[in-house]
Amino acid sequence: MAKKQTPKRTIVGSPLTPSLLKELSAVDEFPETPKDFDPQAYWVNMYRIWTCHGFRESGNQNVGFLRIERTAGKANQPIILKVRQEVIQTDGLLHTLDAKIKCLNNQLASPVQWHLRSNFLDPNRQNIHDLGTDEIAVIDGNIINIRARGGHKFRREVRGLLTSDWCLFEAVQRLKFDKEPSLNFDMLEGLGLLKQGQCLSYSGAYPMKMGGKNVSLHRFDQLGDGILPYEYWLDNNLRLVAVTSMNKAYILDGQAEKTIKQRIEQLRKSYRKTKSSVRK
């Protein structure tokens, strides 16, 4: 009997960057940014969430998408962000997040009010009611007042300058490509978990080849408590084309939602098939 071949697994060895994402076939080229792209106006950015197991050949997958839509009033009026995120789970479960966030028109798009819905769908696409939540939150000074589904009310204390991870996807497109100064703040990750002592700074421009062309991407680095460093990669037109942090990447990709919907359908089908064969 032929000996079973162990699949080849080459260790990646170095941190994810846009060039490495291309080498690992996570991206071919980033969508071209329209010349009139204005980070301070209306826009929609769709990111594919891709994860890396640390090997070149296996274990790397598209696990979700993040869609951010920005609308803004006139100068100094609040920014409104609409966020939709879907993340695939094993055995055909799907987690969805929807948020509408009202942000200050400051450097970090600090959130002041939001409506967040979190839901889980089972392999039959049914909403799992017990696992859903619906929260409305308002920040009043250093206090976040939260009202959740079922009449629950909570208060959380924050301090100093605050933003959230999704707000940073917006804010970073409005920052200057200057080494100084860096920004210091606390971050409310997923509008729920407080990560203190964050610092965002411009790292520089990095030349790389994309789609046969030489391009230059600008990088901001975020370091702080409770996170592995985040690297925000922007093109010359100020559009955020990728975010990398340790083993995950958000890759600008207009087709991301479609890709993920196809993948979750395959997983659901596969899970249902396994279940039905077990029953037989």
Add this chain to the structure above:
Amino acid sequence: MNKHAKPKQASHINRREFIKLSTSSVAVLAGGIPTGNVFASRKSRQPKPKNIVLIITDQQHIDTIAAGGCRHVRTPSLDKLKKSGVSFTQSYTANPLCSPARSAVFTGRTSSECGVHINGRPMRSDIPNMGQWFSQHTNYETFYAGKWHLPRTYTLDIPGFKVINTGIGGFGYLCDTVMSRACESFLRNRSKSKPFLLVASFMQPHDICEWLRLNMENPDGLRYPQLAGRLTELPSNFNFDNNEPKDVKNRRLRNDPFRGKSKWNKEHWRYYRWSYYRNIEHLDAEVGRVLQVLEDSGYIDDTLIAFISDHGEGMGHHQMVRKSSFYDEASRVPLLFSWPGHISENKTEAFHLVSGLDLMPTLCDYAGIKPPKNMRGRSLRQILEGNVLSWAHTVVTEVSSNTGRMVRTQRYKYITYKDDPVEQLFDMIDDPGETKNLATGSNYASTLTEHRRILKDWEARLDVAPNVPNTDAWWYKV
């Protein structure tokens, strides 16, 4: 006990005196006392928590909690949990590898008995897991969220449990946050009248494994120059003794710091340690979400919380990374319990040696039921309620596809591998960093003999699963 009554204060016993007194009892007790009798006499008189939450983390080094003295992390949630209950400092995994360690936690039987000598093996079907046992013998509804790994990392189908959430294999940062949200909503939305056992099993800080693969190559310089001066220092036992068993040497060389184009420099080792601590802080925030909802929803006073990691992390001690080693960094794990008003508060339990094997009998004890037959661990309830027990537990740990054994007694740690003449013996009081192997000197011949005998006696009691290899090792030949 009255709900808010203070637990009995522990009487103070000098550690060295106790060791002298209990030297002989160690060997006797390693032979085992049938645990069932103990429970039968106490069962009905003990108060019972309405709910039980078991939090499991993956690859958490024991010294990673700020309130426990770690000055490299900010862990407000784990600090709070630690201060609200009892934390063990002499707590060992039953096997420093994911699946085998988990099999012991969920059954109270050794990994070799469960048939889970390596990752990705299913548990023997004639040994009940915690979910099955609780479903059959208690009125607790049993729920599971997160990593399972027996054998599949994540699955919707775990015998004895209703699975509320799975995850994505290998990606703790993404799936833990989804999992803690699932637990949060579940606890908020659930009717409070029904008691439950909920397992919340986090993947973090296991993401350090992906970090190692994505940072295997020694970089030219610091990727983030702003970290200069802020990196975590190297541990005092960074260097290692060359007289180690082959398995240990090989494991070190197979790991990322020695596999790249060049060996890691000290700065890169320090950056790795800094990164691991950030994963711990991520974990802390996710655990915090679960603890917060227990508090917000009023569960906290009626809920026993148990917290354990499956195994530890090398963290550069002895220049080891990851797991599968008997050095304390990989084999000693955090173990915390909290139940306000019922178990001691803000107590660091540094005397009793305990193991992941003790979790199942402890939770059964609190649930007011007998554990399944042939538990290899013991209930820790009396210790948690402030008593110093007259027994000194011996911990035996397995590793490396059933080829390695560690025996930890009050003073010593003994390590042996199949077909390897190199044994290790460390004095854990005088040399907690495990830097001087005493097994080579004739002064410790009788200590070695005693530990070999403890191991043989322990092994003689086990009912090793038929699929487990390497049962021709010396300790099986009784």
